[in-house]
Amino acid sequence: MLIICLVKGVPAKTTQVVTVSGVLRREEMELVLNPHDVKAIEAAYYVKKTVGGKIVAMTMGPEPKLVPIMTDLVEPREESKYVPRISFEGFDERIILSDRRMAGADTWATSYTLACGIKRYLQNHFEAVDRLKEVVEKASVDESLKLAEELYEQNYLPHHIYSKLPSVKNSVFSRYARGEVGKEEVLAELEKYRMRLSKFIILTGMKTSDGETGNVGPQTAEALSQMLGVTIPSIAFTRDFEISPELDHVIAERRIGSVIQRMRTVLPCLLTIDHHYEPRTPPATTQRKARAYSYPHRLDKPFVWNADYINADPSKLGLMGSPTIVGPGYEIGKPPTQKFVGETLVFKRDVEKLEWNGKTYGPFKKGDPVNNLPKELVDSLSAQKVVDVFTLEDLVEEVFGGVRVVARAV
Template sequence: MLIVVLIKGVPARTTQVLTVSGVLKREEMELVLNPHDARALEAAFYLKRVVGGKIICLSMGPEPKISPIMKELFEPKEESRLVPRIIFPGVDHCILLSDRRMAGADTWATSYTLAKGIEKILQIHREAVERLEKAIGSDELYEIAKTLYHNGLIPHEIYSELPTIRDSLLARYRSGQIDEAGLRDGLRRYKDGLGRFIILAGMKTTDGETGNTGPQTAEALGQMMGEIIPSVAFVREMEIDPSGEYVVVLRALGRIIQKLLVPLPCLLTLHTEYEPKIPSPVHLKKARYANYIPQKSRIDVWNAEFIGADPSKLGLMGSPTIVGPGYEVGRPQAQKVIGESLVFARDVERFEWGGKTYGPFKAGDLAPELPVELLREMRAKGWVRVFTLEDMLNELFGGLKVVSRTV
């Protein structure tokens, strides 16, 4: 089974993130994995342990910022600055959709782009099987199978070099246990099974109300494939049938609890309270046959031409949402300690000191880590002083003064 997990890089902290057009300047920010996507990754690992398959991580964004996040998803660390703690051994493959024309996309254009990426993933895996079908009866069959196997495009059930799996489809064909018709039938059934994939996503992202991106991706992909791909949001519990035909999900909509049987292919967005079930050990052996060789040495970067996307439907051009003028949201309030922190007592224009430029600063701003000699001079001039209780009350209440009296 192909398990596609949609992830996104979000700003690590509050900062000046808006341009005049209202588009996030992701290339200028430190990005981390969207915390809600961790639930989708845990759900993917549960599915792989029950039915096997390949966990494919799919994202869209600037390569220099998203690639470091993806690299850590191959082998998650106990402590990471980019990825929250996730209970899973890592993804099998990472694909990044990165193209300047994709920038500035709203949820509609983002959904279209992600759907084209998923469509390309399915196409590549189907073409791999078709290469094997065409090679049946030729001397190149096993060499082609070996190449596809090491590229993570066919699972162990088709071809395997694991010593514990000696009854793959091609191994049985080579030993004479099945004939050419049996081999073709096995490849056909596997290719049909590629259509029973699942897409997982977080409930939303922390940098905007993007909860509709998942369902819109399912709708866009369904239109491309000519079929209905059901989507279920706010999934709190999930259990997949070992046959890989359907999943049973539980979701809460206010006070309403729904238990749904959802056929594959489908798309699920995981609630923040989702916790994966513990699969039965009886499924592990069967699931191993459906696994692929992990592609942990590379991140595939696909542009608009490679996925066959219509440029008019990408990025800002393909976004029907009209974004008004942006506003600088500023920086978070710096922590100030009464009696310790140094703050500016007055507005200070930009100035030169020691061959470097400093400022401008506003009254009340926390004095940054300036050279000791410079701070000494500024304190002597009355530009900088220690933060007081009166300063704090002035910031909080706007002009209250501390009055002391003796009783």
């Protein structure tokens, strides 16, 4: 089974967020794994231990900043700068979607890009199986075994199809090499495997720490449904789920307010994992079969795919493909400052800029306190009555807009 886990690199500190014209400059920030993705990773590990397969992490963003995160996800470390502590053995494969054309994407453009990446990942596996079926049908046993070994080493075939493990002696191609099965049986098994590939699962975190929408998961399912021509059901707020060992269905549980819902869906599907999720313990009866349906390698290096490789439409990527319109910013005021009547020096009028000893200061608004200016400059401004002590009249003007006569004794 293909277990696709969508993860994201988020700014390590929100105080270091860098934007230019509304586009988040992730390449200029230190990124870490989105903490909400931890539950999705734990869910992916539960699925692998239950039904076998391989876990692939897919993310989008600047390659140099995401490689350290992906490196720590292949073999989790106790102390990682980029990844929190997670109870799992590591990802089998990792894919980074990285292209300057993807920058500035809103949730819909992000979902479209991820869907293109997932489609390409599935396509690579289907093409590998189809290629092997063609060789089995037309070529000799030795040629078939040679290609099967090549695809096995590339992580396209699980152990039950081809294996070098001593514990797996009855793989499809082992029996084919011994003459125990013929071409028809091998082709039938490969077709079953191809059908099994189509029953994949996508797991995502509930949201990201740098955004509260939680829309990327469901929107990715929608975009992928349109691309594949097959409905990909999505279930959000998943607090618990179980998957059928035969890949017939998934039963998910979620809470909406005070209502607990249990839903049954077919595969393929997408689950958005809630932060309350706790992974189940896979039944011991499925462990052996799960190992047979797992893949041979945990690849050391992540794949880096650009927009051309995933056949993405450039007009639907990044800022160009984002239907969200970000309006102009509004001045909501400065942080409150403490001023004392009769003590604090403030500007008595607006000042655009001040030049002093080769340095530029300002601009300043009327009422701004005089902070961090050279003493000589402050003395000069005081002599010009540009700055002076904060008075009671200044306070009344700030609070009430000035003193007005509202009544007069006759």
